[in-house]
Amino acid sequence: MRASVAAALGASVAGVASADEVSESDTPGAPSVRGDLKRFSTTAFGAEVTGPFVFEDGSLLYSLQHPVEENPEPFGRAAVGYFSGFQFEFDGSNDDFPEVGVPDTEEKQREVRSAAGDYEVLVQGRESIDGGDARLGVTQTPDGTDITQEVFAGTQYGGAATNPDCNQFVPTNDDGTEGYLFTNWENSPGEITRVPLSQDDDGEWSADPENAMNLSDTESLRSHGGTRINCYGDLSPWGTMISAEENYAHARVTRTATVSDIVDAGSGEGLIGGCQFWNRPNPSEIAGSIETYAEDGDLESSFSPQGYWALTGVEFLAYYLGAEQADQSGDDNLATTPIDDVYPNPYRYGYFVDVREPTADEPESLKYYVMGRASWEAPDIEGDRKTVYGCSDGDSKGIYKFVADEPIDEYDDTDDIAGTLFAPKITNDAASVADSGERNSPAQTPLEVEWIPLGSATNGEVESWVAEYDDVTQADYLEAHAETDWQSDPAAAVREADIEVIENGNRNYISNEAIVEWATQYEENGPEGVDEELRRVPFLETRAAAKEIGASIEFNKAEGVDSVDDSEPGDFVYFGISEFNDALADDEGDIQMDRVDGGVVYRAELEPDYNVSTLEPMITGPDFTDSPEDADDALRNIDNVYTMRDGRVLCCEDGFGGPARSYPNDGLYVFQPHVRLDVSSVAVGQGDAVEAEVVARNVPDGIAGGEFTVSVADPDVVGITSANYPDSVGLSEAPTITDDGATASFRFADVDDAMEPADTDFTLATLTLSGRGAGVTDVDTAGSFDDDDGESVDVEARSGLAITGPANVGSGGDAPTDPDGDGHYEDVNGNGRVDYADVELLFENLESDSVSSNARAFDFNQNDRLDFDDVVSLYEEVN
Structure with missing residues (x-):
């Protein structure tokens, strides 16, 4: 979420920036789409499109987030609404709605628009709930006082209940016509609301605000310190609301800097991040104070710590926890009275929050501390x-x-939830500046990802580390970092403490030296070889720790991630990068490509173990120097992404008023991917045979017929020995296979209408592949189809892998096998089961020809090489 530019500028409907205000760029492929992109809706002036949700019957809702008050009612207040009279058909086709035109008049720019259904408001921020004792989205102190600037003096992160974001519906009946709508409110203190919804016989939805509740009032959330800046989220596979805390103020260092840069320099001047001033009196005013210190000669130059602006609302969070209000007024924001009784612990914010008992009278909630601390926009929990x-x-x-x-x-x-936290490492040379010094276009360059383990722990362990900082207050900031008595001279004490923190870090929390020492031990001993006291570092200081060990912490505004519900291997995860600039387009790091201020949407295919290793660019936004002719219908500055069950993706915009377009409004687009022609990857023993399926995926409008081929790149590894169609294929020409078993060709017509769009995935053929010699080879597809309307279908061919294993590993025994079909030979000795004997045999023969010639089949940790961790990974799988 970005702050509302429109609110600051008033009622102007012109764009708020021009092409002259951004760096010149002309990136190949910007804008572009690998599929079909169609605009469903534009939102009201000043508002982002956030929180899309599609009900079981295809009804759609989204949030009207921070519109300007000058819009006509009901579009001048934050709200959540649905599109009455419209339902998606889930046939994979964008033909189920007409595209809405650009908002080319002021009247159109002031309202929520769609050519398919009317936007009907369900609830609005600040409306009365719970018998008038509370207002929707407005947090309260423990004694029931609304926490707003009308009641309390101080800074607030956005007006209370003005920023509704994520929406997730939890049904309470089998038909999905009754249930609770959970909504995030992107403020500090944060809020999650629960509103009863019901659908009538005519398909219309209505809300019951009288029985709505603010979850911040529950004892469960208060015990975790409440929440802050609740942004997007997810509906978990177990049917609960997952809320993400977008704690921008967690930044330990500014942008590309590292903690070791500060330690090496002996000062954090120009390098320190906003989180180090969390418990400073009046923390969000640190940038103004730094300017004063520079003018007075205490610092060499003025700078703004990254994330300092998101320290707004921290004192209000203290009042939510029960602190007494302190007078923090004074000249230059220095003469302040610190909050010294109750104060929020910074390590309690920046997590995923699970509303574990969503239908209870008072829902239970927990934070996933073990999943790392960040400015989380969104999570995606796989199947x-x-x-x-x-x-x-x-x-x-x-x-x-x-x-x-x-x-x-x-x-x-x-508390026992255990696991490992990973950070990304981009490894392909094409992502960085080539030897020629030329940059590649992000529209044309996938990113290859390896995942670096940061550490392993349990949720209870991490929360116990967090709890050690619960009693730190603003008074501790002054007492730990200033010799001057703050009670006698508060202005001098604040100045003295600020300078000390800038030079040496905030000693109330994890020290700079501890983070550097963790990284040193990590490099020497691995993630499990660090001292017990240092194990907390990657979980509480996730970004800083990842930077220290060389992870690719370069993404700018990573704002969306989603896959289909109950995702499986072969499904896609979509990642939205709102702006491809700054660290992604500079001269440092693992990613150095052309700048695209309009952002990129990537997709990644889930592998058998639910890993993703390649991010493919699917949608590239406009350069901000592009003309409106190119930019008006392009997706700009992606925010939330929402994958529907038919494979289409809702794409929400967060780029209000930027350059390139002829209009300022954000929109909701629907992305329809190309049809994929897939062939499954297989592992087979020498002399054995295995079947592989050819599947058409993401097929809209059915298939009338077509022709396709499957080819083995190296027929000395595997050969195609037979092929057939499934019974559902009506009229077909017998498959032909070349004499060397390298290529099979198919031709068919769906005369029985078996491939109607009731489903969007269709099995077209089954191949028998025989193992001929140890090795790995690609299996490629190509094809052309017509849909049921007689139109040509755009087909994206996808390759599979075939692995033929050795006759055996070690002396004697049978050929290894792949019991679970994931392309790896867990059954190393070929006896039909996976046990410790397989681990021992792999360990003894790790450097043998039979293993090294089939490295891909034994690369259990998937790091593209054979090493002893493959033995450990197989052992962990056995146990």
Whole structure:
């Protein structure tokens, strides 16, 4: 989320920036789409499009986030609404709605628009709930006082209840027509609301605000310190609301700097991040004070710590926890009275929050401390219920991964949830400046990702580390960093403490030296070889720790991540990068490509273990020097992404008023991917045979017929020995296979209408592949199809892999096998089961020809090489 530019500028409907205000760029492929992109809606002036949700019947809602008050009612107040009279058909086709035109008049720019259904408001921020004792989205003190600037003096992160974001619906009946709508409110203190919804016989939805509740009032959330800046989220596979805390103020260092840069320089001047001033009296005014210190000669120059502006609302969070209000007024924001009784712990914010009992009278909630601390925009929990991908919003941030040891919802005690936190490393040379010095276009260059383990722990362990900082207050900031008595001379004490923190860091929390020492031990001994006291570092200071060990913490505004519900291997995860600039387009780091201020949407295919290793650019936004002719219909500054069950993706914009377009409004687009022609990857023993399926995926409008081929790149590894169609294929020409078994060709017509768009995935053929010699080869596809309307279908060919293993590993025994079909030979001795004997045999023969010639089949840790960690990974799988 970005602050509302429109609110600052008033009622002007012109764009708020021009092409002259951004760096000149002319990036190849910007804008572009690998599929079909169609605009469904534009939102009211000043508002982002956030929080899309699609009900079981195809109804759509989204949030009207921070519109300007000058819009006509009901579009001048924050709200959540749905599109009455419209339902998606889930046939994979964008033909189920007409595209809405650009808002080319002031009247159109002032309202929520769609050519398919009317936007009907369900609830609005600040409306009365709970018998008038509370207002929707407005947090309260423990004694029931609204925390707003009308009641309390101080800074607030956005007006209370003005920023509704994520929406997730939890049904309470089998038909999905009744239930609770959970909504995030992107403020500090943060809020999650629960509103009863119901659908009538005519398909219309209505809300019951009288029985709505603010979850911040529950004892469960208060015990975690409440929340702050609740942004997007996810509906978990176990049917609960997951809320993400977008704690921008967590930045330990500014942009591309590292903690070791500060230690080496002996000062954090120009390098320190905003989080180091968390418990400073009047923390969000630190930038103004730094300017004063520079003018007075205490610092060499003025600078703004990254994330300092998001320290607004921290004192209000203290009042939410029960602190007495302190007078923090004074000249230059220095003569202040610190809050010294109750103060929020910074290490309690920046997590995923799970509303674990969503339908209870008072829902229970927990924070996933073990998944790392960041400015989380969004999580995506995969269908294995163990793997979680998360996007951290802001400049020079990360895309992280967490993998639990067991399905997350199966732990009896949530404190026992255990797993490993990972940071990304971009490895392909094409992502950086080539030898010629020329930059590649992000529209044309995938990113290859390896995942670096940061550490392993349990949720209870991490929370116990967090709890050690619960009693730190603003008074501690002054007492730890200033010799001057703050009670006698508060202005001098604040100045003295600020200078000390800038030079040596905030000693109330994890020290700079501890982070550098953790990284040193990590490099020497690995993530499990650090001192017990240092194990907390990557979980509490996730971004800083990842930077220290060389992770690619370069993404700018990673704002969206989602996959289909109950995702499986072969499904896609979509990642939205709102702006491809700054650290992604500079001269340092692992990513150095052309600048695209309009951002990029990537997709990554889930591998058998739910890992992703390649981010493919699917949608590239405009350069901000592009003309409106190119930019008006392009996706600009992606925010939330929402993958529907038919494979289409809702794409929300967060680029209000920027250059390039002829209009300032953000919109909701629907992305329809190209049809994919997939062939499954297989592993086979020499002399054995295995079947592989050819599948058409993401097929809209059915298939009338077509022709396709499957080719083996190296027929000395595997050969195609037979092929057939499934019974559902009506009229077909017998498959032909070349004499060398390298290529099979197919031709068919769906005369029985078996491939109607009731489903969007169709099995077209089955191949028998025989192992001929040890090695690995690509299996490629190509094809052309017509849909049921007689139109040509754009086909994206996808390759698979075939691995033929050795006759045996070691002396004697049978050929190794792949029991679970994931392309790896877990059954090393070929006896039909996976046990410790397989681990021993791999260990003894790790450097043998039979293993090294089939490295891909035994690369259990998937780091593209054979090493002893492959033995460990197989052992962990056995156990």
